[in-house]
Amino acid sequence: MIKEHRLKISEGVKKNLPRTAFKKGRKHTEEFKENLSKRMSGRIVSKETRKKIGKRNKVIMKEKWKSGNISKATRDNLFKSGDNRIGKETQFEKGHMPWIKGKTHSKETRKIMSNVLSEQYKEGTRVPPMLGKKHSEETKETIRVKKIGSKLSIKTRKKLSRSLKGSKSYLWKGGITPISTLKRHNSDWKIWRESIFKRDNFTCQNKRCVYCKNIKGVMLHPHHKIPVAKDQSLMYEVSNGITYCADYHIKFGGLHKNIK
Ligand SMILES: [Zn+2]
Numbered sequence: 001m002i003k004e005h006r007l008k009i010s011e012g013v014k015k016n017l018p019r020t021a022f023k024k025g026r027k028h029t030e031e032f033k034e035n036l037s038k039r040m041s042g043r044i045v046s047k048e049t050r051k052k053i054g055k056r057n058k059v060i061m062k063e064k065w066k067s068g069n070i071s072k073a074t075r076d077n078l079f080k081s082g083d084n085r086i087g088k089e090t091q092f093e094k095g096h097m098p099w100i101k102g103k104t105h106s107k108e109t110r111k112i113m114s115n116v117l118s119e120q121y122k123e124g125t126r127v128p129p130m131l132g133k134k135h136s137e138e139t140k141e142t143i144r145v146k147k148i149g150s151k152l153s154i155k156t157r158k159k160l161s162r163s164l165k166g167s168k169s170y171l172w173k174g175g176i177t178p179i180s181t182l183k184r185h186n187s188d189w190k191i192w193r194e195s196i197f198k199r200d201n202f203t204c205q206n207k208r209c210v211y212c213k214n215i216k217g218v219m220l221h222p223h224h225k226i227p228v229a230k231d232q233s234l235m236y237e238v239s240n241g242i243t244y245c246a247d248y249h250i251k252f253g254g255l256h257k258n259i260k
Pocket residue numbers: 204205206209210211212213214244245246248
């Protein structure tokens with residue numbers, strides 16, 4: 001009988017089955033506990049075994065947590081001992097300094113974390129924190145104020161653009177826009193134009209321009225010094241761009257013909 005029972009337990013451990021031998025409410029007798037402690041005293045558990053035990057315990061606790069099969073006292077105890085990896089809530093006190101602050105996870109760790117998260121989202125064991133909820137007006141205002149004056153880096157803008165481009169866009173109609181138009185509406189173009197305007201201090205570079213008097217605040221156009229028709233590779237080359245006011249660019253330039 002005992003042998004059979006032991007076999008069952010060892011099989012269960014191997015298969016990582018939840019422990020069922022101990023039903024809730026049942027307790028070891030004092031005698032049994034004493035015996036157990038006698039048997040275990042002086043026994044050195046190898047590091048490997050300890051790791052194994054830890055791993056298994058974590059699995060068990062996670063399962064218990066998921067099924068809500070955990071008493072309030074145990075929950076509190078876990079928090080007290082700092083083991084808040086199992087639960088969803090955390091109990092950091094105000095002013096607690098996160099260990100990761102000022103450090104970064106390695107690339108591999110980040111990859112692992114991302115995989116775990118996306119799996120959890122797919123399985124439905126994790127829900128996006130704001131799903132179905134709305135920020136309060138107060139929070140919205142705080143976010144708005146915080147965002148004022150902050151700018152996205154060029155790298156981020158390119159990333160954002162790529163993530164919403166073409167077939168990923170909700171406006172995608174199967175690639176019907178002519179390439180010439182596309183080239184003037186992508187993030188490369190926008191960044192190219194912005195770089196030129198910035199370099200030229202947002203003023204028309206036509207010396208003593210009769211159209212804009214070289215003041216700020218007029219409609220500006222970026223112009224290719226060497227036309228793209230002549231050299232495709234200079235399309236987004238900042239040194240090949242120059243700022244002109246729209247009037248000079250269109251009226252005098254007659255769409256490029258007279259500008260040199
Ligand atoms: Zn001008």
